[in-house]
Amino acid sequence: MNILILGSGGREHALAWAAKQNPRVDRLIVAPGNAGIAAIAECATFDILDGAAVVAFCAENAIDFLIVGPEAPLAAGVADAARAADILTFGPSQAAARLEASKSFTKEICDACGAPTASYARFTAAGPARDHIRRVGAPIVVKADGLAAGKGVIVALTEAEALAAIDDMFGGEFGAAGAEVVIEEFMAGEEASFFVLTDGETVLPFGTAQDHKRAGDGDTGPNTGGMGAYSPAPVLTPDLQRQALEQIVLPTIREMARRGTPYQGVLYAGLMIEGGRVRLVEYNCRFGDPEAQVLMMRLGGQALDLMLACAEERLAQAQVHWAEDHALTVVMAAQGYPGAYEKGGRIDGLDILPADSRHMVFHAGTALKDGQVVANGGRVLNVTARGSSLREARDAAYAMVGAIDWPGGFCRTDIGWRAL
Numbered sequence: 001m002n003i004l005i006l007g008s009g010g011r012e013h014a015l016a017w018a019a020k021q022n023p024r025v026d027r028l029i030v031a032p033g034n035a036g037i038a039a040i041a042e043c044a045t046f047d048i049l050d051g052a053a054v055v056a057f058c059a060e061n062a063i064d065f066l067i068v069g070p071e072a073p074l075a076a077g078v079a080d081a082a083r084a085a086d087i088l089t090f091g092p093s094q095a096a097a098r099l100e101a102s103k104s105f106t107k108e109i110c111d112a113c114g115a116p117t118a119s120y121a122r123f124t125a126a127g128p129a130r131d132h133i134r135r136v137g138a139p140i141v142v143k144a145d146g147l148a149a150g151k152g153v154i155v156a157l158t159e160a161e162a163l164a165a166i167d168d169m170f171g172g173e174f175g176a177a178g179a180e181v182v183i184e185e186f187m188a189g190e191e192a193s194f195f196v197l198t199d200g201e202t203v204l205p206f207g208t209a210q211d212h213k214r215a216g217d218g219d220t221g222p223n224t225g226g227m228g229a230y231s232p233a234p235v236l237t238p239d240l241q242r243q244a245l246e247q248i249v250l251p252t253i254r255e256m257a258r259r260g261t262p263y264q265g266v267l268y269a270g271l272m273i274e275g276g277r278v279r280l281v282e283y284n285c286r287f288g289d290p291e292a293q294v295l296m297m298r299l300g301g302q303a304l305d306l307m308l309a310c311a312e313e314r315l316a317q318a319q320v321h322w323a324e325d326h327a328l329t330v331v332m333a334a335q336g337y338p339g340a341y342e343k344g345g346r347i348d349g350l351d352i353l354p355a356d357s358r359h360m361v362f363h364a365g366t367a368l369k370d371g372q373v374v375a376n377g378g379r380v381l382n383v384t385a386r387g388s389s390l391r392e393a394r395d396a397a398y399a400m401v402g403a404i405d406w407p408g409g410f411c412r413t414d415i416g417w418r419a420l
């Protein structure tokens with residue numbers, strides 16, 4: 001079968017790598033892809049936010065299955081366009097992707113189905129938002145309603161920070177995404193990610209992971225898209241996973257179906273755990289990046305069968321076969337990230353590293369220049385390893401990091417610390 005994956009990050013490299021293990025695959029195309037993806041799949045260039053362009057490409061290339069990696073094409077309605085053209089598609093409709101694309105929509109769904117989450121208020125003007133912050137006090141969380149590439153959430157430890165965030169958002173810093181603002185109760189606790197596949201009706205738990213959002217060791221420094229991850233996340237005990245499923249995810253999926261906008265694809269629930277209880281922080285309508293890298297490393301070729309079962313509404317008959325294993329990924333980023341950074345720095349040492357079912361360097365932001373791999377983004381490489389224990393996976397990943405020669409890069413040295 002011919003498969004098209006949309007996206008260009010480490011997540012899409014991992015999805016392509018997993019698909020490639022599956023003997024059903026004939027052609028594997030990733031658009032736009034990157035230098036690492038080009039080594040295992042064909043790369044193609046067209047506007048992945050344009051549903052008509054995606055449909056035309058699928059028709060020209062006899063694509064049997066479309067996997068949408070990032071949120072932007074989903075929020076733009078690419079999955080709707082593809083389904084309307086009878087293309088088998090993994091990823092939610094535009095209406096269902098609102099669970100990520102609108103924070104106030106998610107809050108409305110939580111209210112409607114009783115899912116535990118932070119209490120909140122929504123505002124479309126700065127004055128009432130400021131009054132609310134002065135009344136409630138800090139710590140408090142200020143969120144731009146729409147998609148803001150992971151930058152639209154300010155966890156304000158002081159009232160002044162929260163008020164400044166209001167000025168930025170209503171001042172247009174996040175464009176239309178900031179036209180509405182959600183102000184939330186600050187939740188203390190430990191965060192973890194819980195993934196499910198759902199065909200709109202059946203919900204199949206699809207693993208747990210923990211991300212590291214801060215740029216510096218010990219969870220210090222600015223927020224990033226994620227500096228490393230590991231799976232499974234032991235903090236999500238079987239009991240907490242059951243709670244998350246029964247109290248948060250299942251009610252959400254039922255509410256979406258009841259509204260006539262069933263959710264199909266992967267649903268990523270960001271959870272806060274405190275005192276033996278889970279609450280929802282946020283939903284994402286796609287795999288996490290870099291969480292997908294550790295999930296795919298553990299699942300291998302079966303990931304494709306499960307995504308197909310999801311798209312074909314056969315999840316009730318599907319099963320995930322987990323090994324008793326662990327995977328860990330270290331993100332190597334360009335110095336300066338998440339602030340300003342340079343592109344084009346030469347990366348050496350990659351070709352001598354192992355690339356097998358236990359070791360992979362997924363490329364997140366690379367390009368080929370005269371046959372040489374160079375940095376081409378903020379997050380650049382996801383050095384990933386699998387082991388029979390988390391410690392073994394961590395040691396293997398950091399041994400690979402040590403062999404990579406990239407003077408312009410940095411990484412955290414403590415990925416996995418909470419579980420180790």
Ligand code: AMP
Pocket residue numbers: 118141150151152153155184185186187188191213270281282
């Ligand atoms: P998001 O972009 O929605 O993933 O939010 C980014 C991060 O902000 C989350 O991963 C949490 O660490 C933090 N966060 C969001 N909402 C809250 C909240 N209500 N309480 C505490 N932390 C939060």
Ligand code: GLY
Pocket residue numbers: 211225226284287288289290291
């Ligand atoms: N790693 C966090 C995310 O993908 O949203």
